[in-house]
Amino acid sequence: MDIGARRSTFKFVLVVVGMFGFGFALVPMYNALCDAIGLNGKVKMQASVAEPVQVDTSRTVTVQFVTTVNGGRTWEFRAEEASVKVHPGEMRAVKFYARNTEGRDLIAQAVPNVAPMQAAKHMRKTDCFCFNQQPFAAGEEKHMPVVFMLDPALPKDVDTVTLSYTFFEVEQVAHQGAPAQPKI
Template identity: 40%
Template sequence: MPSRDHAAQQQAVARTVRRTLLALVAMLGFAFALVPLYDVFCNLTGLNGKAASQARAAVAMEIDESRWVSVRFITQQGQGLPWTLEALDEQFRIHPGGQYSARFVFTNHADYPVRGRAVPSVSPAEGSLHLRKIMCFCFQEQTLAAGERRELPLVFQVDPDLPEGIRDLTLAYTLYPVTTPSSAGDDGAEHSAGGET
């Protein structure tokens, strides 16, 4: 018959194992939640140049004609998407407060329809709080037919309260595949970037 001390010791060990397992489960849950939480935080604060993913209303602002800001557009290819994205207007020299329109061309190089999305980021990161995207293809996923070439606009403003030290803004778009069915009534004929139905 085990001694009372031995039974107490086994209970203490069992309690420690349970607490350790609970802590491990909590840490795993936090690790999985960290990425979406970070994205939400970046979207709200503009940290790391994450640009808002929703349209902002055009605002009638006084145009600061005493100041020039250079806005440059960069496009980057994400993996697994047979598209290219080209900025037809690569750079603007603008007055803060004005409203401007840039043109971009998407091309699907696959022989089947493909869904994808252009995800924006702004540098310097502080500039993302002052770059207002009024109309942008980045607000929703795009579906391109086989071999389709499509020109889409970006309408934007830079707030006049952009800090004086910022004279250059870079808006980068990275293409990513969309592999989940579209909420707009996917008929199953479209392909993800990997070519699956």
Template identity: 50%
Template structure:
């Protein structure tokens, strides 16, 4: 292989690698919408209805009870204290109930967090709406 052929081969390889990098970047940006479509189509992941801003009037079923359990997990490396104030509530289906979480930022840095609810089993997610949540916990001992 002479010098000219080697340059052409290197140029082709660089173009192919560039195309792969651009394709990977595009796939990364498309991944979230594709994931949302997949979750909506399959009912997996238990995402709650984030589009509703007010509870819909639903008849409360007083004939039965449902126990709802709560957990709190955080992104690794975040030093917050974060947990539900109560680990479970017993409610009638259709009943609006308030649940509170405790959030404390023990550092001297301002950190912004977002509560992202996930409901399991996934079929139950349609019955949950996150109405409000903490926005910020700043400085030692701040509560959200």
């Protein structure tokens, strides 16, 4: 095999290794894009700083709440009000109700999502049950708070925002807790 062929083989192998890495590099790139433009309705999982802003009373936006439990589980999970009307800039507190209907302890994590996606980065939450994992004893019920504000920069054509929460069981943690169960 001549030098030229060996050299180009080597180059192509480098490209293969590089592109394998590129596949993984797409992950942080995608997440950065989601943070920057709210792609796919992703919202921050940490509390925002509550800066006081001018409340824009000329606009009223309906915020609807959607709740889902992942994987066909029977937990009760709902917003205590199906929807609220807010002015951009106004801080608002709502409560979500959840009850563990399964006969065992479990730990749940809620994942939020906002539609339409251009509203995602204007949804500011200073408190949310989704910021932490929520432990539920068997049969335990909870009233969980969400404090949020839509910032006044919300695009003018958005008059309805849907905030959705999906509850997932954090299986690994639940597994660790499982051995204690038979003793109860």
